[in-house]
Amino acid sequence: MVEKRREKRDPQQRRAEILNAAFACFAERGFAATRMEDVAARAGIAKGTVYLHFPDKDALFTELVSGVASPILGQMGELVANESVTPRFAVSMFYSLFRREVLETDRRHLLRLVLAEGPMFPAVAEFYHREIISRGLGVLRILLARAVAHGELRNPGIAETPQIVMAPALLSIVWTTLFEPYEHLDTQKLFDTFLDTLFVPAGDLLEGGAQ
Amino acid sequence: MVEKRREKRDPQQRRAEILNAAFACFAERGFAATRMEDVAARAGIAKGTVYLHFPDKDALFTELVSGVASPILGQMGELVANESVTPRFAVSMFYSLFRREVLETDRRHLLRLVLAEGPMFPAVAEFYHREIISRGLGVLRILLARAVAHGELRNPGIAETPQIVMAPALLSIVWTTLFEPYEHLDTQKLFDTFLDTLFVPAGDLLEGGAQ
């Protein structure tokens, strides 16, 4: 008979532990296939305890995907506020930030969850649009407008469809979580190539600049 | 007491009816939330009958998403075989084909299913990679190589990452099924703009060509 040790924790900490466990479970098995008991076990507590902190499974999920709202956008906001930073540099920073902080960490599974379960959870989709997508597009619009003014875009029309800039991020998420076992995608090259497609080559910026 | 009319059908036809019903159900509620009884009801038959045609729910789902493998790739194959068709025209045909045959039909829900449930069904992901993605990339590689040879790409590096060409298709699927209620995306403009970003403007093709 295993002796179960009870342990009281600071509610905030316990909450965080449950969210961590839930993240791991949802990320690796999806919403439907994850049992509340799995989450509890992973957090090292009993099932009932989970319900002391979250009203039900849906709430746990919604809170989870909403709560991990990345601090990336914050960094982007600062970056774009600085007029001396070129749009190309800002976008390239966004891409490498995305690669380092999302694509190459467990957070990529979170984004996958939003893609996969979003339609089932309008609250989640709405939240992500409002907090992440909408804000990101706002930053991009500023950047792209500035880029157009300086003639840095190969196709100025991009400024009217800033979603395009997000396309490689989406592609990389889907590819790495769906097709990577069958065919490797070099995401570094993907982002670099895309950047070179969006922006005119450095040498062409000062007119007459020979490459 | 309602008198239920039994009906015998050609097995092929019945199979198709079940698949249609399953498509509708899975598309609107996802795999987990769809009950076999829903599928049966939608097909106008009893639950047990479904099991006369498919061994279990997984098989039904797998068969469904595999079976609707689009004839689009076939059309693309023919198009690219014709040397006189310019790469830009071929890609633009692909985009409009995709818009007309997938994005603006119920088939878009099928693609969304693959994205959402793919990781849970390796067989599905593997199938889609092998039958759709892999073939599509093959066609694209040929097209892009030809485009590079004729100096039609703004960034020849694209030829090494043909996945990029698929990015707007992915973006449009995800956007329309996830964020469309909150913010409209003009997919026509999205694809047009992307095309203009990939390929050099028509006037620049013949060197010295004035715009």
Added chain:
DNA sequence: TGATAATGACCGACCAGTCAGTCATATGTA
């Protein structure tokens, strides 16, 4: 009148959510 297809009541595994009871700790009392 078999042979075949279809039915839907039924089974049992599974699981979200509940709640009566437990016990480590904090507080009050002598």
Added chain:
DNA sequence: TACATATGACTGACTGGTCGGTCATTATCA
């Protein structure tokens, strides 16, 4: 300090309901 009592976080067996899958029965067909 030593003991009694109160608190509430924690537990896990249990419930009620759901749903994938089965199969004895019934209807239809050749």
